Amino acid sequence: MGYPSPFHERMVALNETWKYKDWAGIVSPCRFIENHVYEYTAFRQATGLLDVSPLYKYEITGKDAGAFISYVTSRDVTKMKPGRVTYLCWCDDHGKVIDDGTVTRLDEQTFRMTAADPQYAWLLGYSSGFDLKIDDISRTMAALALQGPTSRDVLKSCSDLGELKFFGSVAAKLAGKKVRISRTGYTGDLGYEVWCDWNDGVAVWDACMQAGKAYGIVAAGLDALDMARIEAGFILLGVDYFSALHVTVPEKKSSPYEIGLDGTVELDRDPFVGQKALRAAREKGSERALVGLELDWPELEAMYSEHDMAPALSSMASRESLPIYLDGGQVGRVSSSSWSPTLKKYLAIGSVRRELSAVGTVLEVEHTVMFERRTVHARVVERPFFDPERKRKP
Amino acid sequence: MKTYDAIVIGGGHNGLTTAAYLAKAGKSVLLLERRHVLGGAAVSEEIFPGYTFSACSYVVSLLRPNVIRELELPRFGLQILPLETTFNPLLDGRYLLRGKDPETTYRSLAKFSKKDAETAPLFSQAMAELSRMVKPIIDGPAPDPASFKPKDLFSLLRLGRIFKDAGEDFVAAQVKMMTMSAVDFLSEWFEAEQLISPMSASGIIGTFLGVRSPGTAYVLLHHYMGEIDGSFRAWGLPKGGTGAISMAIAKSAQHFGAEIRTNAGVSKVLLEGDKAVGVVLENGDELRAKTVISGCDPRRTFLGFVGEKSLDGDFVKQIKRYKMRGSSGKVNLALDRLPSFKSLPGDGPHLKGDITFAPSIDFLEKAYDDAKYGAFSRRPFMNIVFPSVTDPSVAPAGKHVMSIFVQYAPYHLKEGPEAWPSQKEAFGDAVCNMVEELAPGFKSSILHRHILTPWDLEKEYGLTEGNIFHGELSIEQLAFFRPASGFARYRTPIRNLWLCGSGAHPGGGVMAGPGWLCAKTMLEEGAV
Numbered sequence: 008m009g010y011p012s013p014f015h016e017r018m019v020a021l022n023e024t025w026k027y028k029d030w031a032g033i034v035s036p037c038r039f040i041e042n043h044v045y046e047y048t049a050f051r052q053a054t055g056l057l058d059v060s061p062l063y064k065y066e067i068t069g070k071d072a073g074a075f076i077s078y079v080t081s082r083d084v085t086k087m088k089p090g091r092v093t094y095l096c097w098c099d100d101h102g103k104v105i106d107d108g109t110v111t112r113l114d115e116q117t118f119r120m121t122a123a124d125p126q127y128a129w130l131l132g133y134s135s136g137f138d139l140k141i142d143d144i145s146r147t148m149a150a151l152a153l154q155g156p157t158s159r160d161v162l163k164s165c166s167d168l169g170e171l172k173f174f175g176s177v178a179a180k181l182a183g184k185k186v187r188i189s190r191t192g193y194t195g196d197l198g199y200e201v202w203c204d205w206n207d208g209v210a211v212w213d214a215c216m217q218a219g220k221a222y223g224i225v226a227a228g229l230d231a232l233d234m235a236r237i238e239a240g241f242i243l244l245g246v247d248y249f250s251a252l253h254v255t256v257p258e259k260k261s262s263p264y265e266i267g268l269d270g271t272v273e274l275d276r277d278p279f280v281g282q283k284a285l286r287a288a289r290e291k292g293s294e295r296a297l298v299g300l301e302l303d304w305p306e307l308e309a310m311y312s313e314h315d316m317a318p319a320l321s322s323m324a325s326r327e328s329l330p331i332y333l334d335g336g337q338v339g340r341v342s343s344s345s346w347s348p349t350l351k352k353y354l355a356i357g358s359v360r361r362e363l364s365a366v367g368t369v370l371e372v373e374h375t376v377m378f379e380r381r382t383v384h385a386r387v388v389e390r391p392f393f394d395p396e397r398k399r400k401p
Numbered sequence: 402m403k404t405y406d407a408i409v410i411g412g413g414h415n416g417l418t419t420a421a422y423l424a425k426a427g428k429s430v431l432l433l434e435r436r437h438v439l440g441g442a443a444v445s446e447e448i449f450p451g452y453t454f455s456a457c458s459y460v461v462s463l464l465r466p467n468v469i470r471e472l473e474l475p476r477f478g479l480q481i482l483p484l485e486t487t488f489n490p491l492l493d494g495r496y497l498l499r500g501k502d503p504e505t506t507y508r509s510l511a512k513f514s515k516k517d518a519e520t521a522p523l524f525s526q527a528m529a530e531l532s533r534m535v536k537p538i539i540d541g542p543a544p545d546p547a548s549f550k551p552k553d554l555f556s557l558l559r560l561g562r563i564f565k566d567a568g569e570d571f572v573a574a575q576v577k578m579m580t581m582s583a584v585d586f587l588s589e590w591f592e593a594e595q596l597i598s599p600m601s602a603s604g605i606i607g608t609f610l611g612v613r614s615p616g617t618a619y620v621l622l623h624h625y626m627g628e629i630d631g632s633f634r635a636w637g638l639p640k641g642g643t644g645a646i647s648m649a650i651a652k653s654a655q656h657f658g659a660e661i662r663t664n665a666g667v668s669k670v671l672l673e674g675d676k677a678v679g680v681v682l683e684n685g686d687e688l689r690a691k692t693v694i695s696g697c698d699p700r701r702t703f704l705g706f707v708g709e710k711s712l713d714g715d716f717v718k719q720i721k722r723y724k725m726r727g728s729s730g731k732v733n734l735a736l737d738r739l740p741s742f743k744s745l746p747g748d749g750p751h752l753k754g755d756i757t758f759a760p761s762i763d764f765l766e767k768a769y770d771d772a773k774y775g776a777f778s779r780r781p782f783m784n785i786v787f788p789s790v791t792d793p794s795v796a797p798a799g800k801h802v803m804s805i806f807v808q809y810a811p812y813h814l815k816e817g818p819e820a821w822p823s824q825k826e827a828f829g830d831a832v833c834n835m836v837e838e839l840a841p842g843f844k845s846s847i848l849h850r851h852i853l854t855p856w857d858l859e860k861e862y863g864l865t866e867g868n869i870f871h872g873e874l875s876i877e878q879l880a881f882f883r884p885a886s887g888f889a890r891y892r893t894p895i896r897n898l899w900l901c902g903s904g905a906h907p908g909g910g911v912m913a914g915p916g917w918l919c920a921k922t923m924l925e926e927g928a929v
Binding site: 040041042044045048051052053156157160220221222223304305308315348349350351352 | 466467469470474475479480481482483485500501502504505533640750753789790791792793794798799
């Protein structure tokens with residue numbers, strides 16, 4: 008049975024569709040109104056309000072907190088300044104990715120970490136010898152994302168938020184409650200996440216909704232988020248890659264270099280979990296690479312019009328795994344795909360043989376038209392597909 | 402002096418589209434716009450500080466997908482936001498809400514007729530099927546039945562084959578659509594007047610006809626054409642107003658090398674013999690080009706820029722007979738808050754979509770009666786949208802813009818069209834009173850009011866007689882009749898003068914079809 012989110016009563020009152028899904032054990036709205044494109048539109052034109060409390064969250068405090076996180080993850084966080092956030096991943100001893108998330112440095116000795124899967128046991132397993140304490144705050148700290156071009160205006164009118172740089176984090180007051188606001192998110196747009204006590208959730212939600220009225224705020228669900236995150240080129244655990252802890256088949260595991268997380272790995276520093284294997288992987292070069300693909304829409308249209316149909320693709324993002332071919336042989340797979348209303352293109356995230364990952368490479372993706380499996384050309388393009396200036400602009 | 406490959410008169414969305422396609426093909430192009438702002442009737446204007454209005458045309462309907470793609474419009478700022486419910490408030494306090502969600506639509510219709518609720522999806526399917534058959538007609542130059550050129554014969558043949566393959570049912574439906582009134586046609590399917598009435602209203606938009614007038618059924622088809630382009634692109638609310646579409650096309654045109662000048666009104670087309678060689682600007686400057694393309698309406702182009710004397714008498718007669726007769730106006734409002742409708746109070750998805758006020762067939766016919774005798778409708782048909790609900794960038798925080806399309810507002814008032822300025826405020830009052838009746842308290846939320854009568858549409862936007870489609874979309878003025886028989890392929894009787902506006906095939910609406918097809922024809926025929 009699902010566990011209620013801190014915003015549950017508010018979200019249930021607004022949800023006209025009764026469509027929910029399980030996200031980390033929490034009842035999460037897929038959408039609030041039947042046409043989720045409105046919710047997606049809020050992310051890009053106004054503000055979408057999204058419950059992200061189901062994320063797993065850990066607070067790590069103590070003299071060795073920084074050294075510990077640097078030991079278990081892909082980055083050296085000891086150099087981070089308080090009030091900064093970083094994105095990273097962590098691997099097993101074989102250099103295979105377990106999960107990805109953000110780490111925020113609150114002060115000298117306090118860090119917060121997010122994860123898609125529960126990681127308490129795994130973190131604990133490496134903690135002996137470090138002077139620190141790990142608190143699982145997954146179900147005591149609520150998180151609410153405000154994403155979209157007016158999100159700054161909304162927060163400024165309901166909290167004491169001042170200027171906050173991209174990937175900055177600051178303590179703030181909102182609805183009389185102590186919260187923390189970070190300029191982060193999973194939509195690739197200007198956006199913030201508000202972190203507060205689980206029990207303060209409703210008060211924070213109400214204040215944001217009230218202030219947001221003037222700025223077109225819309226409660227958004229996971230269907231809209233999935234479209235936005237694909238446009239932003241973000242990967243998702245369990246969809247675009249699988250945790251090394253949970254799969255038994257070695258081919259299903261990924262090194263950071265195979266899933267586009269190259270930039271999160273700081274190799275040349277003190278020893279850390281998986282370092283040796285990662286070094287070897289980097290030297291050898293990975294066989295696969297994550298790519299952004301753009302499907303040839305005119306070709307799709309033509310395929311459908313052979314059957315006198317308009318392209319019958321869903322307006323929802325798809326997580327269906329589809330083979331990628333070249334010259335008749337399979338060279339990879341698509342893991343996520345979506346129509347982009349903003350770019351007016353059909354986008355996909357996939358994994359292909361590294362030598363075929365250069366921007367401009369033309370591949371073929373399976374596509375079923377009228378119960379018939381066919382292929383459509385797809386070109387490798389830069390990720391993120393959509394990257395507005397406002398995302399990082401001061 | 403530089404001789405351009407092409408000079409385009411008028412920076413409306415079609416003129417811009419032609420300019421962009423010609424520039425993309427490597428031609429030197431100059432586009433001239435009389436006003437200070439580009440867009441023609443597809444324009445965004447900050448009429449009151451902080452409030453941006455789609456002054457005239459207010460939704461994107463059939464913008465051709467290939468134009469979006471070929472001119473790379475998303476890259477130049479085009480964004481189409483969803484606009485997917487239709488809310489019909491009624492005078493008796495009830496309402497109809499149709500939307501993307503079939504269940505909501507079903508329940509809303511079933512309040513009036515369970516039979517209609519089940520028929521509605523079948524009707525949509527039948528209409529989509531019909532419009533799919535008709536689609537090749539709008540996505541190509543009009544076939545010329547009098548021509549024996551192989552290409553024309555081929556396109557006629559292709560069309561003939563569509564009709565033949567489709568079978569008798571299709572031909573019967575097609576003939577019905579072309580000859581019946583919207584109400585009669587819809588009554589063959591539906592029984593609830595509350596549904597027939599707002600649906601039939603889409604058959605009269607922009608025409609000087611009533612919902613019971615023969616021929617109005619055909620225009621219904623246009624509303625289903627969007628569906629066959631796929632639900633991904635064709636219908637919605639342009640972010641930043643309709644002008645954002647024009648600006649995206651303009652930026653694309655400039656990217657491909659076209660030169661664009663605003664505040665550059667054209668007074669006439671420069672002729673040498675029967676050949677166009679350039680234009681004369683209102684300030685007297687002469688500009689030369691190998692071809693001149695007019696995005697203005699046929700009346701203005703031929704009788705204004707060219708002049709009767711340079712044209713054949715028969716052609717002049719055809720152009721004079723070509724029906725312009727504008728029938729609609731626009732009221733644009735800045736609001737302090739959103740209205741609360743008596744029939745469905747408060748906020749909700751119904752304010753995010755299109756609101757059609759057409760409560761009964763008699764109501765629409767009475768509105769038409771006023772117009773028949775030379776007056777604006779005292780109780781008008783209205784089509785309303787609140788763009789700021791989905792796109793907050795067009796109004797200050799917490800405020801809203803409201804766009805009201807109003808019919809009927811006949812250009813030819815009993816007192817003559819020049820009486821419009823003296824009736825303008827009364828027209829605005831009639832509209833606001835009508836909304837007040839549906840949403841009490843609405844009038845106190847109005848911060849600013851901007852009214853466009855057909856007279857304003859003519860004087861300010863250059864639409865002859867205020868016709869929003871550059872000539873009515875009635876069957877005798879479509880396809881190979883648009884704007885005159887023998888000249889439906891963008892060519893005109895004047896050599897090197899072409900027509901690319903909504904007065905050319907496939908006609909009006911923000912679809913960029915004429916602009917694209919004109920450029921395509923010119924390039925294919927090596928005319929430029």
